[in-house]
Amino acid sequence: MRKRPIATNNPHIQALARIVGETAILYRKEDLMAYDCDGFTVHRHLPRAVVFPNSTEQVAAVVKYCHEHDLPFLARGAGTGLSGGAIPLNGEVVISLTRMKRLLHVDLENRRAVVEPGFVNLKLTNSVAHRGYYYAPDPSSQYCCTIGGNVAENAGGAHCLKYGVTTNHILGLEVVLPNGEVIEIGGNGVPDPPGYDLLGLLTGSEGTLGIVTKITVRLLKNPEAKQTVLAYFDEVEDASQTVSDIISAGIVPAALEMMDQTAIEAVEAAAFPVGHPKDIAALLLIEVDGISAGIDEQINDILTICRRHHVREVKVAQSEEERARWWANRKTGFGAMGAISPDYLVQDGVIPRSRLPEVLREIADISRKYGLRIANIFHAGDGNLHPLVLFDASKPGETERALAAGSECLKACAAVGGSITGEHGVGIEKKEEMRFIFTDEEILAQTAIRDVFNPKNLLNAGKLFPTPGRCVETKTPSTVK
Numbered sequence: 001m002r003k004r005p006i007a008t009n010n011p012h013i014q015a016l017a018r019i020v021g022e023t024a025i026l027y028r029k030e031d032l033m034a035y036d037c038d039g040f041t042v043h044r045h046l047p048r049a050v051v052f053p054n055s056t057e058q059v060a061a062v063v064k065y066c067h068e069h070d071l072p073f074l075a076r077g078a079g080t081g082l083s084g085g086a087i088p089l090n091g092e093v094v095i096s097l098t099r100m101k102r103l104l105h106v107d108l109e110n111r112r113a114v115v116e117p118g119f120v121n122l123k124l125t126n127s128v129a130h131r132g133y134y135y136a137p138d139p140s141s142q143y144c145c146t147i148g149g150n151v152a153e154n155a156g157g158a159h160c161l162k163y164g165v166t167t168n169h170i171l172g173l174e175v176v177l178p179n180g181e182v183i184e185i186g187g188n189g190v191p192d193p194p195g196y197d198l199l200g201l202l203t204g205s206e207g208t209l210g211i212v213t214k215i216t217v218r219l220l221k222n223p224e225a226k227q228t229v230l231a232y233f234d235e236v237e238d239a240s241q242t243v244s245d246i247i248s249a250g251i252v253p254a255a256l257e258m259m260d261q262t263a264i265e266a267v268e269a270a271a272f273p274v275g276h277p278k279d280i281a282a283l284l285l286i287e288v289d290g291i292s293a294g295i296d297e298q299i300n301d302i303l304t305i306c307r308r309h310h311v312r313e314v315k316v317a318q319s320e321e322e323r324a325r326w327w328a329n330r331k332t333g334f335g336a337m338g339a340i341s342p343d344y345l346v347q348d349g350v351i352p353r354s355r356l357p358e359v360l361r362e363i364a365d366i367s368r369k370y371g372l373r374i375a376n377i378f379h380a381g382d383g384n385l386h387p388l389v390l391f392d393a394s395k396p397g398e399t400e401r402a403l404a405a406g407s408e409c410l411k412a413c414a415a416v417g418g419s420i421t422g423e424h425g426v427g428i429e430k431k432e433e434m435r436f437i438f439t440d441e442e443i444l445a446q447t448a449i450r451d452v453f454n455p456k457n458l459l460n461a462g463k464l465f466p467t468p469g470r471c472v473e474t475k476t477p478s479t480v481k
């Protein structure tokens with residue numbers, strides 16, 4: 001954070017500094033450069049300023065100021081978003097929630113906790129684990145992403161197959177609306193509250209409807225037992241069929257993850273190698289949990305299904321330490337791409353599980369067509385693919401080819417009745433691809449809802465919906481001053 005005194009006559013900077021304090025604002029170009037993108041690094045734009053409020057009142061005052069002076073603004077958590085949601089496309093005032101990182105309340109009797117938006121996901125589980133509880137949504141970025149960012153993106157994770165994504169674990173929100181008013185939604189435990197489901201609407205709205213300043217989440221009791229299986233296959237087709245058969249046998253694993261050969265090459269070259277054979281075509285990481293009775297039976301059924309599909313080797317973790325090593329290897333999978341490629345783009349399509357083999361074949365064709373390697377590391381159990389397109393941005397034309405290849409992967413997902421995002425959001429990355437799955441009328445219905453909350457479209461404009469002129473989107477921030 002800035003240590004030097006404010007040295008600008010810019011009245012907006014001075015006014016914002018009066019709200020958050022002189023040490024809680026950045027406005028010099030060299031400081032702003034750290035905020036010109038998020039995890040989607042293809043587009044970069046400098047913000048006007050970055051402010052670090054430490055209370056709902058300060059967030060509301062900043063928003064009110066922006067609203068009254070027609071300044072575009074947006075919220076930012078940890079900046080790990082992969083679809084460009086926190087990129088200040090219009091020179092926004094970035095409202096960083098990282099100082100609002102308190103765990104406000106833990107109520108184990110009612111299995112809930114209240115956190116500020118900048119609270120880091122994994123810290124919540126770490127804070128209640130000694131009492132036998134945990135917070136279920138576990139994005140692979142959970143060691144650093146914020147729960148506010150998770151709410152905005154409706155984040156998923158490896159264990160969301162059985163337990164559901166973020167929206168299934170949010171009980172209440174405090175939200176600063178784009179005009180600076182503060183509202184509270186839910187939070188009182190009523191199972192079917194009257195009126196519209198605003199919690200559902202706000203969760204996954206990608207920071208376009210309001211800024212979340214307090215979150216009530218559901219906590220779960222640790223499962224009594226847990227077992228983890230690692231299975232190596234010589235054919236992707238066999239691994240895919242195993243996924244389908246496990247689910248159709250009525251088993252609901254806590255997690256069912258898949259990596260292909262290129263992904264395995266990367267994770268074995270990165271920080272947490274575990275010795276996977278490099279010549280296999282795919283591996284599955286399968287976890288079951290629940291009450292102890294019946295777990296062994298489920299594991300036996302899974303081993304039988306793996307063998308039916310010609311598994312080369314299959315093993316059950318023999319200790320918590322071994323299980324943790326397998327998961328560390330999987331969860332650092334995206335970052336591991338850096339070990340085999342200078343740049344990569346993460347895609348996030350969803351398909352019906354039964355179409356896995358054909359879509360993976362199509363992705364291999366796209367890889368050949370564009371002359372770029374594509375690794376696959378994904379939540380196979382819920383059909384949430386993550387093709388990682390590897391490229392070198394320093395080579396002319398490769399970034400454009402990578403973007404086109406990524407878009408084509410999403411088209412393939414949409415063509416089999418799937419979707420263009422399972423958990424990373426649309427942001428700026430996939431806004432044109434929204435047309436693969438929605439008609440103009442359907443997009444118009446959604447922008448009409450946004451306009452009710454965000455009528456001046458000053459909050460996070462230019463995200464989520466197709467570009468003006470190319471479809472139905474009409475409003476852009478009224479001015480960029």
Ligand SMILES: Cc1cc2nc3c(=O)[nH]c(=O)nc-3n(C[C@H](O)[C@H](O)[C@H](O)COP(=O)(O)OP(=O)(O)OC[C@H]3O[C@@H](n4cnc5c(N)ncnc54)[C@H](O)[C@@H]3O)c2cc1C
Binds near residue numbers: 076082086208423
């Ligand atoms: C290595 C890696 C692995 C990942 N794995 C997963 C995964 O398994 N599952 C998954 O779902 N995602 C994953 N992600 C993506 C990312 O971590 C998630 O989208 C996460 O929810 C973003 O949180 P953040 O705090 O970084 O938000 P940011 O990136 O800062 O912001 C994301 C969006 O949320 C909005 N926003 C942030 N805070 C607020 C708030 N308080 N109120 C309103 N809007 C807000 C921003 O405006 C922006 O549009 C991964 C990312 C990386 C880099």
